[in-house]
Amino acid sequence: MSEPFTLIEGDAVHELSATLSGDSVRLEPAALEGSLGWTLKPEGLCRGDACVPVRDRAALLKDGLVDLAGLAEALGQPLALDLGERAAALGTPAEVRAAALDRGEAPDFTLPDLEGRMHSLSEHRGKKVLLIAYASW
């Protein structure tokens, strides 16, 4: 039976339907394509022009549905899952973050200030920037 399910990746929150069986979550291939953008093709999982070869297709595709844990495994992404609340988050592999930092460029981001105005780090190119992460705690 298909149930509502929330899938988070980065700042995107996708509301879709999924089939929960035991401790596994399975998605219709169309729901996967409509949310995360991945399509299962003969050459592997593809998003836009980029494809990831799939080593264990049986772990990924079960009864015509895409297994979420199998998907995370195939993409090398960490998966956090709450079956009770029907929600999951897909994270970024450590090597992707490490490679970005290894390139030496300060990763860009855009975030709101107190009034909701958006600010990007890259707006300050040409200046020396002191990036300060702090908190009230």
Next chain:
Amino acid sequence: MYEELGDLGFVPFTVALDRCADDPRPFIEGAGATHPSVIDSDHVVAELYHIVNVPTILWIDERGRICRPHDVQFGTDTFTAFHGKSSAPYLEMIRAWVRSGEGAMSDDEVRAHRIAPSEASQRARTERALAWHLSKRGLDAAAARHFDRAGELAPKDWTIRRGSMPIRGENPFGPEFFKLAEEGVAVYPMDDVTPTRES
């Protein structure tokens, strides 16, 4: 410092790893901040830069490259008695960097003085992302499970463990914090490089 050095092509960019704008509002309004001061409740910057404690400071040069990596340093001496670091030597280093470029490191030096994200730390951040989402939906019991899991995966990352205390109704300056402090905090390699005492 921005008032002092702003004309020299310098800008502080502060990022509050807080649950909402109201938490850091007194700091930002109290300081009369005119530089960019953003709120990062989703920990976008914490993840992109692999930040594990606050305050974490990085230097970024005119070309947009990190030229001095993660360093826990303080702009004031409010908590010097607790952490043992004086603010003056570091503030002096910033002035020298802005005026002459002194203190900037090469790409190789920067790489050699940072901690890399690990499989466990990325799993922790993913659990934290799910916990934060559940918390925003009022699903506190489920959120607690995933904050706990994140803390187990990255026990010395205070952006995760101490940072989730206010969300969980715990006092980040209370008994739970001192228990966490006893377990220790992740330390950046720059701790051995930057002078933290007035000479």
